Amino acid sequence: MDSIVVRGNGPLNGHIPIAGAKNACLTLMPATLLTDQPLTLTNAPRLSDIRTMSELLESLGAEVAGLQGGQVLALSSHNLTSHRADYDIVRKMRASILVLGPMLARDGHATVSLPGGCAIGARPVDLHLRALEALGAELDLRDGYVHAKAPGGLKGARFEFPIVSVGATENALMAATLAKGTTILENAAREPEIVDLAHCLQRMGAQITGEGTSTITIEGVNSLGGATHPVVTDRIELGTYMLAPAIAGGTVECLGGRLDLVQAFVNKLEQAGVEVEQTARGLKVTRHVDRLRAVDVTTEPFPGFPTDLQAQFMAAMCTAGGVSVLDEKIFENRFMHAPELMRMGAKIEVQGGTAHVTGVEKLRGAPVMATDLRASVSLILAGLAAEGETTVARVYHLDRGYERVEEKLGACGAMIERVYGK
Ligand SMILES: CC(=O)N[C@H]1[C@@H](OP(=O)(O)OP(=O)(O)OC[C@H]2O[C@@H](n3ccc(=O)[nH]c3=O)[C@H](O)[C@@H]2O)O[C@H](CO)[C@@H](O)[C@@H]1O
Numbered sequence: 258m259d260s261i262v263v264r265g266n267g268p269l270n271g272h273i274p275i276a277g278a279k280n281a282c283l284t285l286m287p288a289t290l291l292t293d294q295p296l297t298l299t300n301a302p303r304l305s306d307i308r309t310m311s312e313l314l315e316s317l318g319a320e321v322a323g324l325q326g327g328q329v330l331a332l333s334s335h336n337l338t339s340h341r342a343d344y345d346i347v348r349k350m351r352a353s354i355l356v357l358g359p360m361l362a363r364d365g366h367a368t369v370s371l372p373g374g375c376a377i378g379a380r381p382v383d384l385h386l387r388a389l390e391a392l393g394a395e396l397d398l399r400d401g402y403v404h405a406k407a408p409g410g411l412k413g414a415r416f417e418f419p420i421v422s423v424g425a426t427e428n429a430l431m432a433a434t435l436a437k438g439t440t441i442l443e444n445a446a447r448e449p450e451i452v453d454l455a456h457c458l459q460r461m462g463a464q465i466t467g468e469g470t471s472t473i474t475i476e477g478v479n480s481l482g483g484a485t486h487p488v489v490t491d492r493i494e495l496g497t498y499m500l501a502p503a504i505a506g507g508t509v510e511c512l513g514g515r516l517d518l519v520q521a522f523v524n525k526l527e528q529a530g531v532e533v534e535q536t537a538r539g540l541k542v543t544r545h546v547d548r549l550r551a552v553d554v555t556t557e558p559f560p561g562f563p564t565d566l567q568a569q570f571m572a573a574m575c576t577a578g579g580v581s582v583l584d585e586k587i588f589e590n591r592f593m594h595a596p597e598l599m600r601m602g603a604k605i606e607v608q609g610g611t612a613h614v615t616g617v618e619k620l621r622g623a624p625v626m627a628t629d630l631r632a633s634v635s636l637i638l639a640g641l642a643a644e645g646e647t648t649v650a651r652v653y654h655l656d657r658g659y660e661r662v663e664e665k666l667g668a669c670g671a672m673i674e675r676v677y678g679k
């Protein structure tokens with residue numbers, strides 16, 4: 258298994274191109290199942306999760322071609338041969354559940370393995386299922402699979418999500434595009450990835466209003482057509498690389514970055530003493546202060562501070578002046594990076610969903626291991642400013658969500674390399 262070796266090497270300077278969003282692409286790809294016409298996604302990220310989604314769609318009979326080195330995905334579902342998403346693929350990636358709504362809406366039946374829990378929490382899919390039931394789906398849970406039917410087609414309905422769920426909103430939104438009549442989704446997720454999905458579906462002919470607000474209204478249509486759609490910028494990759502100069506010092510311009518994608522996060526960075534400037538090309542980030550200031554953070558659904566940046570922000574707080582309190586409100590077990598950061602000399606106390614981080618002057622390199630995607634990258638960020646060498650093992654988690662991390666940071670002066678097969 259590959260590892261990443263990082264050596265603290267002073268300030269970083271340069272620019273980093275930000276890719277299309279993993280979490281948008283993973284919901285845009287299943288949208289192909291809604292139509293027999295071609296769907297082309299541009300600005301796609303080159304990640305193992307995207308390959309897993311391709312594998313899943315291909316197992317259903319969809320065609321997926323990666324063009325221009327994988328940055329363009331040409332998808333076609335004109336000849337679906339299966340409506341069963343197998344456990345063997347679904348277990349690798351929770352976003353697999355997003356094929357359920359589209360298949361059910363177009364063909365009236367689908368069988369999808371239940372994804373199971375994962376390192377960061379139990380992550381049930383009950384809200385996906387309740388929303389589809391509200392649209393008239395008949396569901397039977399047996400043998401670890403959801404067997405779903407809608408013999409007369411789905412029917413528009415009003416559904417209020419009891420808590421905000423990104424994935425459940427996406428599944429319901431896709432399904433409702435082909436349901437008969439009007440669907441109103443209340444307390445819907447407002448993430449940029451939802452807006453991006455709605456824009457793609459609109460290009461395919463869907464009638465959707467209210468995307469980006471907590472009430473989305475969908476007028477069902479009889480069929481959807483093809484489209485070409487650019488995947489929105491990855492705000493989590495963006496925030497991650499914005500933290501690199503915040504932690505190591507220097508100035509890094511994140512190309513393609515937009516303030517509206519990361520405003521809550523930027524507010525916290527600025528409070529910590531980092532300057533963020535919107536330029537014509539992206540977001541330019543500079544740390545002027547010698548030492549960051551401790552800042553408290555609570556994770557929330559968009560437009561709040563994203564849970565997917567909590568681990569990386571914690572890495573920054575490890576060497577800040579003062580005590581910062583990080584409250585994780587989205588997932589019940591998302592502090593697995595804390596004990597690893599402590600192996601590097603960080604002072605962190607975790608109690609339930611709250612972590613108290615007391616900044617130390619300096620972290621020290623150590624061999625560390627990550628159990629999820631954002632935890633992995635937080636250890637790399639910490640390593641950028643640590644004394645000595647940090648080796649991050651099990652980087653297959655990292656490869657789910659970051660393309661060419663060593664090249665992107667290396668181009669700004671970081672001493673970072675991938676060691677193959679260790
Ligand atoms: C592929 C993708 O886009 N992943 C993102 C998506 O995950 P995902 O869509 O899985 O996250 P959700 O927004 O659904 O989860 C939010 C909370 O709702 C709970 N819940 C969710 C669904 C459900 O049926 N029942 C239920 O109880 C979850 O356990 C969690 O506590 O949004 C998360 C929250 O921003 C991000 O961290 C993930 O990176």
Ligand SMILES: C=C(OP(=O)(O)O)C(=O)O
Pocket residue numbers: 280351352565630631658
């Ligand atoms: C938690 C994440 O992804 P997933 O929902 O695919 O597990 C993430 O992107 O940080």
